[in-house]
Amino acid sequence: MAPGAAAGAIAVVDYGMGNLRSVAKALEHVAGGRPVVVTADPAVVAAAERVVVPGQGAMPDCMRELNERGLRQAVIDAAANKPFLGICIGQQMLFEHSEEGDVPGLGILRGQVRRFPADRMRLPDGQKLKVPHMGWNEVRQTKSHPLWHGIADGSRFYFVHSYYVAPDDAACIAGTTDYGIPFTSACARDNIFAVQCHPEKSAQAGLALLANFINWKP
Amino acid sequence: MLAKRIIPCLDVTAGRVVKGTNFVDLRDAGDPVEIARRYDAQGADEVTFLDITASSDQRDIILHIVEACAEQVFIPLTVGGGVRAIADVRRLLNAGADKVSMNTAAVQNPDLVAESSAKVGNQCIVVAIDAKQSAPGRWEVFTHGGRKGTGMCAIAWAQKVQQLGAGEILLTSMDRDGTKNGFDLALTRAVADAVDIPVIASGGVGNLDHLADGVTEGHADAVLAASIFHFGEYTVRQAKERMRERGIEVRL
Secondary structure, rough: OOOOOOOEEEEEEEEOOOOHHHHHHHHHHHOOOOOOEOOHHHHHHHHHHEEEEEOOOOHHHHHHHHHHHOOOOHHHHHHHHEEEEEEEEHHHOOEEEOOOOHHEEOOOOOEEEEEEHHOOOOOOOOOOOOEEHHHHEEEEEEOHHHHHOOOOOEEEEEEOOOEOOOOEEEEHHHHHHEEOEEEEEEEEOOEEEHHHHHHHHHHHHHHHHHHHHHHHHO | OOOOOEEEEEEOOOOOOEEEEEOOOEEEEEOOHHHHHHHHHHHHOOOEEEEEEOOOOOOHHHHHHHHHHHHHHOOOOEOOOOOOOHHHHHHHHHOOOEEEEHHHHHHHHHHHHHHHHHOOOOHHHHEEEEEEEEEEEEEEEEOOOOEEEEEEEEEHHHHHHHHHHOOOEEEEOOOOOOOOOOOOHHHHHHHHOOOOOOOEEEOOOOOOHHHHHHHOOOHHHHHHHHEHHOOOOOOOOHHHHHHHOOOOOOOO
16 A cells, blocks of 8 residues: 555545645534545545545646646546546546636546636626636535435535536536536536535535535445 | 625734724733634634734734634634735744735735735735725725825725735724724715625724625625624624615625
């Protein structure tokens, strides 16, 4: 076993982008003593029981760091064979391509990452919708999934983003949210679950989702 | 629909929460982590720490507070005060802050906004603007905790920081701060309507209707208050209930 990887470990992939401490602390809070490891070591990711890929900032920077740190294959492997949670850019990178910086993603899920369309960012009363989409918005659960267990449909989660995912395959949509347009805010396929919001910053609903992930047996 | 946010603000010096009245006369209101937890339990949408520690040798205290907060409070945390360089931004984010707010340093060195936004993402960068009315419909930006005028127009500066890469603006009316007479709604609306990024209204909240006014009249995306929550006059939940009664979408 790789150093730093303990039995049942939850690996938080550190590719230098964003605040991993928040994600790790929220996971620890609900992990019931199971080890949570923040790691940049592909071997530790490979040895972990579950993998969380967070991400903040710009998609081109995230993809570059992932590649330069030699973590790309580890993330692809984890998404292929173990409980996998993508958060924010960690969700967006699963798709084929992003409009942000016109960069390719990992192509694990088919579809695009798009920017909120400036001409649609108005409420019916004419009020301007700001971008980034920042704050607490409702997530409609469009299919039942173990990660929604105990979380009321329409619960609010904390979002902060300017781009959203547009999957080709509607079957992988697990949740949607309205902001000027309806957009996909959660995806699920096999052992993969991914969200645009930040469960680590979403109070009780977010902690419930993370606890569900830790107990998930896909 | 996206909810309007209520953000309690904690002024912190040397590890303790205080609240200024017109930036002077500080009163001790307790331990920042305990207070942040209380606000989280009441349903606060975010918490902001403003580090007003004067002496630089006590600056690291805020990092320990942020670390402790990140272990116990699972809503977004913004930290401002004394941010001068990108290294300060990184230190705060690494300690567990979700956003870092900069004020004087942004005016002195606008590249800091651009550089840090490019490095850590615009969602992490809040520019705080302290503004004071100079003529009808005109507000001047002040720095150094409100002590130094810059001659800059607050609306133009808000548009400039958006262009530089700020993800959000924390707008404080110096005329209203500490007065309990309500936000400067004309200022709030002028800035909120002039930019495409979210604007947090601050300065002057004395009752719950002031918070609602900030959204309905001021067009703010979020409202920030300190003393009305610290001294137990109102809970965050009461504030949200009042906002909902006023037809505002909130997380309850």
